[in-house]
Amino acid sequence: MENILLLEYLCQEHTNLTDEEIRTIEDISRNLPLIADLNQANVFIDCPTKEGKYAIVVAEAVPTTAKSVYKNPVVGKFAYESFEPAVFFTLRTGKNMFLNRALTQEGRTVEQSVVPIKGVHNQVIGTLIMEKDISEKLYHQDKMKALSEATETLSEILIGMTTDRPIIPEVIEEALFFIDPQGSILYYNPAAINLVSEVCSTDCTFGAQIETYFPCLKDVFYSPEELLVTELEILRKSFQVKKISLGQKAEGTFIIFRDMTELREKERELVLKSVAIREIHHRVKNNLQTVASLLRLQMRKGVSEDSKVHFIESLNRVLSIAHVYEIILSNSSVDDVEIYSLIEKIGNMLVYSGDVEHKDIKIKYSGPILTVKSNKAVSMALIINELIQNCMKHAFVGRAKGSIEVSFGVTKGSLFLSVTDDGVGYNAAAIPSLGLDIVKMMTEHDLSGKFSIRSNDVGTIASVKFPIERE
CATH class of the missing domain: 3.30.565.10 (Histidine kinase-like ATPase, C-terminal domain)
Known part of the structure; x- marks a missing residue:
């Protein structure tokens, strides 16, 4: 009952909806919890404000069958077109929008579907919105994409190494090390030689322990992550460090240093x-x-x-x-x-x-x-x-x-x-x-x-x- 009263107040205060149109919105809002549980998603109703500049959330339902997209309630908050273009597209055109990506007010990426709510004269009076959190999904997609690209590049590198023609690692600007499971250096490129000389004032040699030159790499090297990207400070310089484990068959790990000092x-x-x-x-x-x-x-x-x-x-x-x-x-x-x-x-x-x-x-x-x-x-x-x-x-x-x-x-x-x-x-x-x-x-x-x-x-x-x- 409190939700209905709040919905009625928000519509009267911030929108141009008639009493009959508000009743239509209220009828739909009563079904939001069921829709949210069925789809394992957050569900909302947004209505256009009086000046048409924003939309306002007048009702919401949080699923009990899945984790909520939002930490805090959003009823009464304004929605902006720059963050939720699909909502405003549907408000203006009356057309459906499915599986569109949007950014929530809390900065999370969601998969958003929007359908129009129409009044008695077939005009759009609001939108019914369903949102699912896809932040983790995107993270894994990006990780797999990066891993795939790295594997393809490393395959070329390995081919070059086995044919005594290490063309790719010789010309890339990043310092590249190939290390065995015990931490011994099996290969390094010219940029790696320059890095060791700059940091340690010594020559880089085959078979040396990578930790001898870079003690700060211990946590990175022994991390269980197959693909790890982090940033380290070495001698007041910033480096992006990538660790790429090739798995049990290859029995080796690539460590790549990129100097980020100028950018930072x-x-x-x-x-x-x-x-x-x-x-x-x-x-x-x-x-x-x-x-x-x-x-x-x-x-x-x-x-x-x-x-x-x-x-x-x-x-x-x-x-x-x-x-x-x-x-x-x-x-x-x-x-x-x-x-x-x-x-x-x-x-x-x-x-x-x-x-x-x-x-x-x-x-x-x-x-x-x-x-x-x-x-x-x-x-x-x-x-x-x-x-x-x-x-x-x-x-x-x-x-x-x-x-x-x-x-x-x-x-x-x-x-x-x-x-x-x-x-x-x-x-x-x-x-x-x-x-x-x-x-x-x-x-x-x-x-x-x-x-x-x-x-x-x-x-x-x-x-x-x-x-x-x-x-």
Whole structure:
């Protein structure tokens, strides 16, 4: 009963489903435990959210006949298209998707099948999803593939060794040793000679114990694993070490060293650069917040009504740029900004937190999941701020309420952004606006795009379009 009540609450709170459609979802949810046990899989119902940007898990069942894919319940969590494309494909098209691979919110690879749930008018109101954990299956597949490739390569190596033509091991960059079950070296290639000389300052000789040169290999060599890949630190250098046992018939083991020092150093440099960039973004955001606080403080100290409007406009511009860095710091990427979140933050700040003279102004947003680099995001933030602020200032003069719609998308390699209101319309003969001058300048000079503004049937529409460069 609690599950049904929770399902009903989630559907009412986050979706546009009717009461009849919610009843349909509830009827299906009652059978989820049986479906989960029968298929030895986790089963879920996802429904599209009101804005269509995400899907939300409204019901789930964990099998008692198999291990669950998830450690924690996922009812009430949002699903994203980047992780579960099959779910969104089915929501949009109403088509089935079977045995599709997906990544769970806990980072596990699963085999996912999705079928649509349809309402009385045959429209898709949700999806029924079955997921099975295939992480272990993929691990064994990769292991077998690697073992197969290694066996094929080693067969060629062995043929070369027996015909006194060891062509392959002579030219590969990795240090290669062939060792008997007692740990004695039976073969080594030129790269192995150089490695021993570098690490031990001595010559590599046939019959010597591999542990004499590399004591750290003891655990690797005596490991029961036929194929083992690990990483070791030797003389402050990083090596990837592969151990390949050829089994009882061949009675030998290959040990292969690959120098990973340069790669690991580059990885460390990238991490340090990422940390430094995030720290710079954090300081920029804090500095912008400080400027905003100083502007607010100056306004509290007393400014004339004529000056107050200019202070508010400047404050909004500073905060719009600060939102760019807030979004960067909340993401894993150090330079990508999600446009929908940026528009939403700026729009809500201006409409719901600003001085709207007690007017009832509504704002809504529409657009795909799309990111741009931070330099373009700063320009976009100022453009969005000026266009919405222009609506708030001029569109609803003499009116008690109004609405604004901000939409964006991509077409033919260009990003378009439009801000539409149902206000009094655009007066081209009016006194030039600083805000619109800023929009025009930033669109043309910073984004190499075009800006236009005109009256439409019910108000004003302002549009910006600029090319998206592939980076």
